[in-house]
Amino acid sequence: MIKEIWKDTFARIALLVLVTLYGLIFLANFIAPYSKNYSNRDLAYVPPSKIYIINEKGKLSFPYTYNYIRKYEPELMQTIFKEDRSKKYYIKPFNLGWEYKIFGIIPCKLHLFGVEKGGNLYLLGTDINGRDVFSRLFFGGQISMTVGFLALFILFPIGLIYGGISGYFGGKIDMIMMRIAEGIMAIPSFYLLIILAAILPAGMSSTARFGLIVVILALIGWASFARVVRGMVLSIKNEDFVLAAKTIGASPLRIIVKHILPQTTSYVIIAMTLAVPSYILSESGLSFLGLGIQQPDASWGNMLKEAQEFTNILYRPWLLTPGVLIFIAVLSFNVLGDTIRDILDPKGRKRESFK
């Protein structure tokens, strides 16, 4: 299948983008010049550091940057940031900086790059708390890009078993189970999402909260998935091989899990790739509203929370970068999902049937 994806230009680009994104967030600790907890309250909303490779004499130089200093302009009635041209700070590749742990065990201080002592290197500026936006993009990505996958691992088994049982047994069981699923689908999903997120107790640890957000996302999506699975099971259950399994005395659960559900694999793969982006979007929407991942943890959605203020979106455009990353990630997943669907299901009968 990888070979076929590779043949399609768009899908190839999408795959490369996703591999790069996941690679970068995997290496977040190594690449990010500042740690998750770094914050410099004196330097809030600093614009991106400019990196110079041509020095004042017009000659090529090793890359360096200047620090910003805060200045109050009485005439403009606002604080502005100016570069302090008196001292250069050189960029240091493979710099020793803050300590982190590889795989959570091996301590390490090596970073891809850093800046000389005393210098500040904010490639994408800082936020209201003086945190480096560039570094937080990586840590935010770790959450935003995994939340969808984790939700799927809860949602898909539930949906498969539920739809399988409902479709296989039929009759009254089917009717009751499907009415329940329809009931859940009849609540506008985003309303349900924010209500569930809002009733989470406030004083939770960030890991527990992350876990519960994953569970909530899964709770929203399973019903429509189960319905589609049920429809497929209905058409499969009268096939000869099911009858054969029955005659040798296999239990219903065994028939459902071992014989019927494997037939839906290609649909499940398609549905999974197309569902991940919708969870990325849901998580970011939730965090954007302040109901998802909470500060000080980063996610692309809660980083965009600051873009709710007019002054920020007009004068501090670097705060919008997480939105661009969400866009790129979701777009790549969609393009890849479309291609996988075309490959596995060329007739396209199940097109867009599950969202």
Place this chain on the structure above:
Amino acid sequence: MNLVGYILKRILQTIPLLIFVSIISFFIIRLSPVDPLGELRLNPSISQETLEKEQKRLGLDKPIYIQYLLWAKSFIKGDLGYTSSGEKVSRKLAERIPNTLLLTSIVIITTWFAGIPLGLLGAIKQKSIADRLLTLLTSMGMAIPSFFFAILLLIFAVKTGWFPVGGLTSYNFSEMNLIEKVFDISKHVFLPALVLFTISLSSLQRQMRANTLEVLDSDYIKYARAKGLSERRIIFKHALRNAINPMITLLGFEFAGLLSGAALTEYVFQYPGLGRLILEAVMKSDINLVMASLMIGAFMLVLGNLIADILLIITDPRIRT
């Protein structure tokens, strides 16, 4: 079965569904540790009398299933209780629902007028430059988070000053004549509608394209071609009608998606709709308001699906069996 009988049956089927939805929502909200009257109690302008009335209406001292029945009884009577700021919930909802319906109906109508022809175009000229471009654009439309797009449009509105930012009406709305009023509202609705339009057009166009491709591949189209019918006749007379039918089922889903998508968009644009109402209610843990707007949202969704089903019964005689 005749048409009216079928429609009646379909309407009756929604009643247990709504009851079930109300049970789910009720228990979810009661699971939360929030005191339903907490905010009301803190509000000094609420009289002790109102508080006692609410306590009695909700039956807070009784077991939870009795509470549910009491709530359902007063809901059916149209008594939805008070918001934490002391307003009647029913009045607040009556203010907001028309706004959300205005926004969603504009979006549904415009997406259908644009999405059906574009989907048809994509399918007829499959793999042409136009089709590839449309596919690319719709992928992008589906990938952009609604709130992020809304923020980008806000920047645009502020920088150009072409569109008012926030709300539904200008401050001097009451002094305007009818034409000015319509113009004022459309100026306010335009940007939120554009956000939702882009997102829902993308999926509509793709779906229509896929449907048309499937229909064009069917035997009766091949037969029509073999018979020597003109391409135009084949597409408009035979393919279009069959490709549109599944779209009608989707109308209900589209409505559902819009209700959800509208919440974030309304929030960013400060548009006074149902979605923003429920968001604010959730953040203030205003239980009466959350419960009522959740029910109304579900009700609108079920109604949307019902209308879609009825439309489908009318247009597609095959399912009337």
